[in-house]
């Protein structure tokens with residue numbers, strides 16, 4: 165800015181008949197102002213009938229050229245006693261913290277506890293995801309076409325327990341984790357603690373009928389959930405909650421979220437077999453998710 169002004173003044177000077185009389189170099193920060201020319205930081209008013217520049221800079225402008233000094237604590241306390249805090253320290257603004265806490269060193273016991281916890285999480289993870297906890301159980305052999313390759317028994321997803329633990333493949337476990345994170349927790353204000361699982365792997369026909377097509381449960385690609393346990397001990401159940409004023413909206417929110425995650429989503433509105441549970445599976449259809 166100062167350079168620009170000096171340059172502009174330099175252009176004006178010949179017009180006014182001035183030459184080298186004014187030394188218009190930029191004023192460096194911290195430099196003492198020693199000559200009136202040095203003080204010339206902006207165009208001055210012309211005198212009436214005279215084109216002489218008036219190299220006057222008010223003394224009050226000087227502080228604007230350099231950082232203000234901060235008041236010493238003791239003086240500030242006298243002049244700006246806005247907030248009196250503990251231990252005789254003072255803040256200079258009502259909104260400033262009077263005492264700024266520096267980082268505290270963590271105790272060795274705390275660091276060890278965190279390291280142990282991290283190790284346990286890594287040890288308990290399956291499907292290469294620390295948020296999916298369980299055991300890898302290898303191949304599950306079933307009758308006929310039933311069975312799971314690379315099966316896992318899942319104890320929890322995203323910190324929410326499966327009651328009881330359920331067998332499935334990793335794709336289904338990952339979908340379940342996404343559903344809990346993006347569907348269940350948002351619908352319960354992050355209060356979900358457990359899922360009541362009524363079926364995981366199970367070699368059977370669809371809808372538990374005596375014949376028909378094999379259910380996705382037969383391949384570890386499906387899970388049935390009848391209730392969501394909350395941290396306060398209450399359970400939202402599909403059977404009683406779906407049409408209730410209290411839980412109907414959150415259950416529908418969860419159901420809708422599942423449609424973004426699973427291949428098939430069946431709830432109480434789909435058919436009489438699902439009035440008391442959600443059925444989710446990771447079967448893939450060319451037409452996209454089947455959501456009822």
Ligand SMILES: [Zn+2]
Pocket residue numbers: 363381386387388442443444
């Ligand atoms: Zn099912």
